[in-house]
Amino acid sequence: MATRASTFSGKKGRLPYLLLAPGLLWLFTFFVLPIINLAGTSTQTPVIGGDTGQYVQTFRFANYIDAFNASREQFARSFIYATLATLLALAISYPLAYAIAFRSGKYKNLLLVLVIAPFFTSFLLRTVAWKQILGESGFVVPTLRALHIIGPNTTLTASALAVVTGMTYNFLPFMTLPLYASLERIDPRTLEASNDLYANAFTTFRKVTFPLSMPGVVAGTLLTFIPAAGDYVNAAILGNPNTTMLGNVIDSRFFRIVDYPTAAALSFMLMAAILILVTLYIRKSGTDELV
């Protein structure tokens, strides 16, 4: 009996690893190995008298300091733009997700499809479209000019505003879907109970609905902030030389200047910065208790 039980648990013990194996293999080949390779590249120095793009390993950690000093501005910009885009996306998505979860009735599925619908078009194409929308021939600029909100010579394209707008738009579904999921899970009877216990609609939102939707807020802001901080497409298409983000620097170091060590060092620092910020954020919001 005992042996039978142990063989059974032995089989059961191996099964999860077997199921995990393909995924782990994939991760190892396409994530762990490249990361190790990238770490190696980040401390290399140019071969003296060698061709462009020829580097040798010298474990020069000062590469990191040099890289950081050269692109402090872009570093700051990446995090400021990503934060702004995340906040804007949250402000737009929350009412949207709330309406879909509580007020949409039979249109719920249709609205959810509409939220995901932009994914059927390419990310690049949608960003280029924003160039048109915010351009001179679009409807936004003439309207704002007619209303005297912007001056006759002010343009919206090739500006920080355009970059943040583009990022907000592009990452909106990543914010809306987790928010919807957590709002939809709220038992409407807890809201009725709050109403019954002398809380009006606003207090009920502040004390019950919003706290209960925190897992969605955290997930949504992370899913928006992380890709936004590393993004370079929006800045490349909608920005100007003064709105470049770290992603653009890494892109140009790798593919135009062919300065692999600096590009690798910047990639690592971006990754580390995001990781630290995200960890602090999750700790602070304390949503692990809610789930």
Added chain:
Amino acid sequence: MADASTSSHGDLILTRITKTFGDFTAVDDLSLTIPEGSFFALLGPSGCGKTTTLRMIAGLEEPTVGSIFIGNTDITTKKPYQRPVNTVFQNYALFPHLSIFENVAFGLRRRGIKDVKEQVEKVLKLVELPHFADRKPTQLSGGQQQRIALARAIVNRPALLLLDEPLGALDLKLRRQMQIELKWIQTEVGLTFVHVTHDQEEAMTMADTIAVMNEGRIEQMGSPAELYESPATAFVANFLGQSNLIRGVVSSSDGDSQVVTVHGQKISLLKERNKSESSSVVVGIRPEKIRIDLPDVETKGNALTGGIVSDVSFVGVSTQYVVEMPWKQDLMVFEQNDGGTPTLRPGDPVSLSWNVPFTFGLDGSQDVNAGAETDEID
């Protein structure tokens, strides 16, 4: 808002309330007065409109027609948070993100009451969970959550406490215990309790007054004993406990009593116990009132002969017999297992007898099966 809970005390009065959802009428022209301080039960099968009635009192639904008063205050159009009414929800609806203390304190904080800590501790002691203040609702068992839901409501001292099937999710043993506790707490705090349930035993255990609801209307209202001993309709007779209902015709009348002919046999019925206006009558008798005997034993009072035992089931305190009568109707008989009944087996011929005053008469135009077995379907 603080004065909302003090100024409007008094009886709860529902005046000609109707609630329709589309073309479905959930509550149909219902009028009801619930005296202050009473434990009132709205009893009925699912879909009878009892929960809708409760939600209208709480303010979570608005009546299509009619008005609701507490004392002299019209609360018909008041928002739920403006009413001196609190609810214990069916699934408790505790706030999962707040501690037990904050759950209970929720209503007090919204009304800006000062000695929150003291009051919360007092009510947690009342529901016998004083050491649970720091826990989260998910760390509590069903019975404990139920008590916290109750504490969260009664801490506000509402004019009216509404209980929506509050014990539905508990197992039988815990439910019995909570029934007794709820009754005790109601006496202790002296609030008006309005309790909605489909469980007739629960209603009878706790309530002073029961209103039996069916299809959006009140079938009958009264004390548990009144409803049980003198049901006014076949629905009440079958829904509250079990009844044997037999069709008959009043054949003669003599002083205080009448003679009813049922399938060729004659039984007596007191005139005051007969609710039928015409000679067509449904005669009712509760199964535990009937004595079951071998056919040759002499009987007193009313008797029906010619029965054959078709089923015997032993349930501990009593034995339940199903007796098939000559007119192919099955009657139920419950006998105490006190040695007073002969041992009977299926197929044995028997006669049934009972004291005349136990017989009740209902209007003959009703379906004798109305309300029967709804308990099991639910």
